[in-house]
Amino acid sequence: MKRINLVxxxxxxxxxxxxxxxxxxxxxxxxxxxxxPKPPAVPGNKVAVIDFLRxxxxxxxxxxAQVTFDKQIAPEQAKMEKLSKEITDLQTKLQNAKTDTEKxxxxxxxxxxxxxxxxxxxxxxxxxxxxxxxxxxPIAKMVNLAVEEYAKANALALVLDPTTxxxxxxxxxxxxxxxxxxxxxxxxxxxxxxxxxxPVAPPAAPAAPPKD
Numbered sequence: 001m002k003r004i005n006l007v008x009x010x011x012x013x014x015x016x017x018x019x020x021x022x023x024x025x026x027x028x029x030x031x032x033x034x035x036x037p038k039p040p041a042v043p044g045n046k047v048a049v050i051d052f053l054r055x056x057x058x059x060x061x062x063x064x065a066q067v068t069f070d071k072q073i074a075p076e077q078a079k080m081e082k083l084s085k086e087i088t089d090l091q092t093k094l095q096n097a098k099t100d101t102e103k104x105x106x107x108x109x110x111x112x113x114x115x116x117x118x119x120x121x122x123x124x125x126x127x128x129x130x131x132x133x134x135x136x137x138p139i140a141k142m143v144n145l146a147v148e149e150y151a152k153a154n155a156l157a158l159v160l161d162p163t164t165x166x167x168x169x170x171x172x173x174x175x176x177x178x179x180x181x182x183x184x185x186x187x188x189x190x191x192x193x194x195x196x197x198x199p200v201a202p203p204a205a206p207a208a209p210p211k212d
Contacts (some may be wrong), residue, residue, distance in 0.1 A: 047158045048151070048178045049169070055143045055179050056136065059186040061197035065135040068199075072131055076124035083120060087113050134199040139186075142196055146185035150178060 056062050087110065094106040147159055159178070162169040190197055 046154065046156050047160065048154075048156050048176045049160050049162050049172045050147065050177065050182060051163050051179045052143065052161045053163060055146075055182050055186065056139055059139070059143070059183045059190070061139045061142065061186065061190045061194075064194075064197065065139060069128075069131050069135060073124065073128055076120065076127060079120050080117065080124070083113060083117050087117070134201075137200050138197050142186050142189055143182060146182045146189070147178075150181060150185065 057066065090106055090110050090113065094103060094110070097103045097106055150156070151159055160169060160172075162172050
């Protein structure tokens with residue numbers, strides 16, 4: 001599967017909201033309590049890193065999506081393999097051809113097979129893009145949610161993905177890598193409710209213009 005940027009991989013998270021209740025003021029009647037406004041959200045003060053693509057593709061729902069992808073794209077791959085063998089056979093025949101007529105016929109056949117291969121590749125590319133756009137976004141959403149929950153629970157101010165552009169991060173301690181924790185959370189959520197990773201329905205085709 002090609003590396004695809006489905007989501008923003010650098011997440012600036014707001015931090016943990018601290019809830020507190022204040023005691024009623026001394027001057028208040030015993031049966032009444034004065035409502036005290038909640039304090040403003042306390043920002044996190046720690047940074048973590050994640051390999052988002054690994055969490056996306058190597059988590060349980062990511063592996064299941066890969067199986068679905070491979071199964072659905074297999075017929076196109078089989079067409080390409082068959083065509084490749086046919087082209088190889090034609091090239092062998094061309095090398096052994098004795099007459100110009102035979103060579104000309106074989107060259108035309110090779111050109112036709114080349115055009116056919118280009119069409120198959122284009123169809124497979126479109127199909128692959130449609131499958132990835134259908135299969136991966138729900139899993140990316142699960143990963144994002146897991147990152148957000150983990151960040152809030154652990155007072156993280158920032159979660160970075162150094163794999164997107166390593167030159168932007170000079171040093172990252174491996175102890176700050178939360179990829180494994182996020183994958184465990186995603187796997188647990190998927191085990192509890194596999195429908196969270198259901199493919200996105202493709203957009204409806206535009207309606208045909210009315211006939212006169």
